[in-house]
Amino acid sequence: MADTTQQTAASDTPPAAGAAGPATGSAAGKDERIREMSSMRKALIRPELGAICGTILVFMFFIGIASDSGMFSAEGIVNWGTVSAQFAIIAVGACLLMIAGEFDLSVGSMIGFSGIIIALMSVHLGFPIWFAILTAFALALCIGALNGYLVIKTGLPSFIVTLAFLYILRGLTIFIAIATTRKTIIGGIRDITEGDPIAWVFGGKVFSGLFVWLADLGVVGKFVAGPKAGLPVVEGIPMLMIWAAILIVFGHILLTRTRFGNWIFASGGDAQAARYVGVPVNRVKILMFMFSAFCATIFATCQVMEFGSAAADRGLLKEFEAIISVVIGGALLTGGYGSVIGAALGALIFGVVQQGLFFAGVESSLFRVFLGVILLLAVILNTYIRRMITGER
């Protein structure tokens, strides 16, 4: 054969190169090295970057147009802070689940379902409120696990499975509410939460002493008239915000600092590759579905405690708002990449804009326009970032 000599010559080179030791090794390493990356490019491939820029822009914008509207007074901050915290609570659950490679479209229906369960158990059936809350959490975790189990067992996209549950849960919620009370709104919860051991964990306000002190200092305004005259306009930090903070910190540490966090990334990045090295992908995914349901139930419980009532139509479209927050926060819809901090910033942008437009007196329908535009921008940016990381062109 004509090329025999060529073959032998070529085939002799590699072991020789290997045998030549570290010198050749490093030379090879140098030759194979990746192009030097500018520090800007490096900063760009942090998942949170887009959300950080977005947050700064949004704040600059509203400080510009609405600073004299009371948006940045203590009362205003609590107002948009609460709305942002609501988004953040469900966004953390959606974020970890999305990084694990799955979606949960049943979050909104789960919120309605959990709320009605709490109200039915406590108001209608007369159980103590703490028992009602625990039951709601237990049921939600079971449904989350069922979502996950079905996705894993059938191999269907979670989009379809949880879309089914979006309808199943919403329908069941309305049916149960009407079948038992002939109403879709169940009130009267505030009267029975007095003195309950855990109701305040969801509906209470903390650091009220601090606000009395701040009001005395004149930092926070006081009511000048009415039954609350003399009390600060901000009663305290709502527990909703505390929950949001706890979940964000928990989610962030879990994702970036623990073994389980690595498994979440691996499950979403490439489930098969993860399985080959022994990552319990199924367990990770099912647990994340349960966590998503857990977050939805925290949202529902806080809302029920705040309003003193539950309604079967609560939480409509919340699943999309959670997913939008997560995507603005830099997570990839395909999984394997994202950040809880980013998702929290996404929720903050969401809350600030929604309430800010109200403070600024802008027509609120524009909020949706804004939402669509920012979602599109975020997805385009994320796709670009992913191309940079994986080196695709």
Added chain:
Amino acid sequence: MSTSLIELVDIEKHFGPVIALNGVSVSVNPGECHCLLGDNGAGKSTFIKTMSGVHKPTKGKILIEGKEIAFDSPRDAMTAGIATVYQDLAMIPLMSVTRNFWMGREPQKSFGPFKFFDFAHANEVTMSEMAKMGIHLRSPDQAVGTLSGGERQTVAIARAVHFGAKVLILDEPTSALGVRQTSNVLATIDKVRKNGIGVIFITHNVRHAMAVGDRFTVLNRGKTLGTALKGEIKAEELQDLMAGGQELAQLEGSLGGTI
């Protein structure tokens, strides 16, 4: 000869009416690179999966250091020291080198009642293991997606070696690589072999096999056609065996002997 690290005797694997493997025998000794050659459809993939515990053989024996063993799962094979590096499923591109390197075996550090991923230790080990293989990472946080195909294979090999693999099964590690990257992977195989690890190198490229192989086994239509030691066989003979001889000879004639 010393006891083989792993020996597979007369392995048969049937999938319903399809006989994927029909009597394959391969063994590998410490510090040896055993090349398994075969054309597409020869049963290479099925055989790898049998060795790595994904499939159970229909017939035949698997001996680990002389003792017969049956693998129930890939995990069993890994525990027995058999590590498989798959061509495409080795790494997750969006994750950092450290995260990939330790995936499934993350080192932990306790902090009160909580356990955290010990990144300081993990990064240090990753950097030094990669340096041993001749790859100098700029940072262990670098995403695997930024590495070349050859470097990815090397990370996977370094990972397997670090976690105590005695037998390393490489599934066509060079098939998608360019010339220089191929050389690097072959050099890595050579280093690994010098550490006393047995390497089973699956390929259909005779040149790559000749470069590092100590023994060659040709697989055709689910059977071992024979095993030869280095120096006993020429590249073109291997090529002919792999393709089933005659047809290739004719083809080669028409292509002017360029394959």
